[in-house]
Amino acid sequence: MNLIVITAPTSLNWYDYVVAAVVLCGLFDGRRRGLVHSLLRVATWALVLVVPICLYVTAGKWFCGYSGLDRDLSNLTMFLVIAIVTYLVCFAISDAIRYRLSKRTVPAWLDNIGGLLLGGVVTVLLMAWVSIALSLMRSQFWHDQIAKESRFGYRVVQRFPSVAAMVEKPQPAEDLWFLKPIQRRTEPTPDKEPR
Numbered sequence: 001m002n003l004i005v006i007t008a009p010t011s012l013n014w015y016d017y018v019v020a021a022v023v024l025c026g027l028f029d030g031r032r033r034g035l036v037h038s039l040l041r042v043a044t045w046a047l048v049l050v051v052p053i054c055l056y057v058t059a060g061k062w063f064c065g066y067s068g069l070d071r072d073l074s075n076l077t078m079f080l081v082i083a084i085v086t087y088l089v090c091f092a093i094s095d096a097i098r099y100r101l102s103k104r105t106v107p108a109w110l111d112n113i114g115g116l117l118l119g120g121v122v123t124v125l126l127m128a129w130v131s132i133a134l135s136l137m138r139s140q141f142w143h144d145q146i147a148k149e150s151r152f153g154y155r156v157v158q159r160f161p162s163v164a165a166m167v168e169k170p171q172p173a174e175d176l177w178f179l180k181p182i183q184r185r186t187e188p189t190p191d192k193e194p195r
Contacts, residue, residue, distance in 0.1 A: 019124075
């Protein structure tokens with residue numbers, strides 16, 4: 001069996017800057033939400049990241065038999081469906097827990113600092129989920145940008161062997177609309193002077 005070894009990127013990619021900006025916003029959002037709410041969001045996003053990773057290959061194989069889609073597209077579809085269902089279930093549970101815990105008080109300094117730190121953790125988990133979802137797409141562009149050239153994406157993808165195997169598969173050539181030169185129509189030239 002031939003294994004393709006992807007070397008770790010040595011410089012920051014545009015995606016790394018996007019992740020940094022989102023994590024910075026997450027820090028402020030976590031401080032605003034507080035410790036308890038941020039703790040529940042960490043648990044939610046950890047489950048949204050782990051449960052689909054554990055189940056999407058098996059569910060994709062099952063869905064492939066029923067839908068007639070190819071295996072990679074079935075895996076991506078089931079990854080997204082399982083993640084959405086997991087998020088909705090966790091959101092309902094955390095909403096009930098948050099309602100019961102809202103009557104208890106937490107010291108303000110602990111609420112602010114804990115919320116700040118956990119807000120950063122939530123957004124790291126969120127961006128890890130986005131990195132995996134983009135890496136499961138059948139697109140060499142996203143595989144190169146996220147899983148091979150981005151430091152954050154590379155580290156996330158290498159933690160999950162099934163996602164790393166998808167990235168290593170050769171992908172068909174693609175024609176990306178946003179990489180094409182813009183075709184501009186020719187401007188009409190006036191034949192006569194306007195009246």
